[in-house]
Amino acid sequence: MRYDVGRMTAIHYDSRLTDEERRARLYAGDLFVYSPTASSLRLVELARDMLAEAFAPRDPLFAQFSLPVEKYAQILATLKPAFIHHPACKQLLPAVLQELGCDPQRTYFDVPRMRSAASGDYLTSGIAYAFHPHRDTWYSAPFCQINWWIPVSHITADNCMAFHPHHWSAPLRNSSAQYNYQEWNRASRYQAAQQIGVDTRPQPHALEPVQLDPQIRLLPPPGGVIVFSGAQLHSTVPNTSNYTRFSVDFRSVHVDDAVAQRGAPNIDSYCTGSTMGDYLRCSDLAHLPEHATAAYDAGPPQRVSAANG
Ligand SMILES: [Fe+2]
Numbered sequence: 001m002r003y004d005v006g007r008m009t010a011i012h013y014d015s016r017l018t019d020e021e022r023r024a025r026l027y028a029g030d031l032f033v034y035s036p037t038a039s040s041l042r043l044v045e046l047a048r049d050m051l052a053e054a055f056a057p058r059d060p061l062f063a064q065f066s067l068p069v070e071k072y073a074q075i076l077a078t079l080k081p082a083f084i085h086h087p088a089c090k091q092l093l094p095a096v097l098q099e100l101g102c103d104p105q106r107t108y109f110d111v112p113r114m115r116s117a118a119s120g121d122y123l124t125s126g127i128a129y130a131f132h133p134h135r136d137t138w139y140s141a142p143f144c145q146i147n148w149w150i151p152v153s154h155i156t157a158d159n160c161m162a163f164h165p166h167h168w169s170a171p172l173r174n175s176s177a178q179y180n181y182q183e184w185n186r187a188s189r190y191q192a193a194q195q196i197g198v199d200t201r202p203q204p205h206a207l208e209p210v211q212l213d214p215q216i217r218l219l220p221p222p223g224g225v226i227v228f229s230g231a232q233l234h235s236t237v238p239n240t241s242n243y244t245r246f247s248v249d250f251r252s253v254h255v256d257d258a259v260a261q262r263g264a265p266n267i268d269s270y271c272t273g274s275t276m277g278d279y280l281r282c283s284d285l286a287h288l289p290e291h292a293t294a295a296y297d298a299g300p301p302q303r304v305s306a307a308n309g
Helices: 019-027 038-053 071-085 089-098 179-186 188-195 255-260 290-297
Strands: 009-012 031-034 108-111 111-116 148-153 161-163 225-229 232-237 247-256
Touching: 019 225, 038 089, 038 148, 038 247, 071 111, 089 108, 108 188, 148 255, 247 255, 255 290
Parallel strands: 009 031
Antiparallel strands: 031 225, 108 247, 111 247, 148 225, 148 247, 161 232
16 A cells, blocks of 8 residues: 555644644644643633623524624624734733743734634625635745634534645645735725625635545634644635534744745745734734845745645
8 A cells, every 4th residue: 555645634632742843744734733721711711701792692603593694794893803902812822822832932923813604604705704715825824824723612513614635735726816915904804894795805716626525624622722834725614503603713923934934835825915014922022023024025935836746
């Protein structure tokens, strides 16, 4: 029997690898799953409290069944930015990263996003955008970006997120060339709450059929943490669970990798612009130094053939 090592996706549970070893494995396409930490549980609790307050007296998991969709979108449009900018997140995210082995002096994070995936066709656009298969690197993320994804409540295979490992090494024709993060921020982001029904904002997407299978759906408990490279092709699973899935995610960058331009291979990202200006140092919330970000301003390095070898 022959094993195709280039296509293997190892999944590490509660790994004891160092952060440096972990980053190397993430850049090679591996996935990591961690049990809840003290701070990830506090982050989840914060999200739950804010959700409960926003949807009161309804249960946030079932509020979609008794609210007009416009009202529902309106609630999320207030709640999501409030969560993103909640002062407690600036302590909790660095704490989660440190509990999971990151060096707070060399690790930078961005603000957390709260995601919602309503069940059925209720709301899949705008403020609750159901992400089609994509790589974050199609959205101007650096190839050293690492994603941290945490379910706020119990998830199932019917409402989680999915990875599509075939495309770790198989490029996809896509529209990322049209995307520029700085341009997107300027023109589109403020419109999200208005996008109910059809989303008209230009999102990078595949321009040919995606090989979704085999796909990986990881199901950690609430507060558990899925860690993956921003170059992984991933998507929102169509929610058929009859309740809304809420999750929290954020991203990190290690300054040494940013400077050395280490990271996952670029097989098909053509966007311009960079998210490097968003990351804050865990220890003191300083931005990445200019010598670490300068090389990224033009967009990702074009090393398109790298992963085919
Ligand atoms: Fe993503």
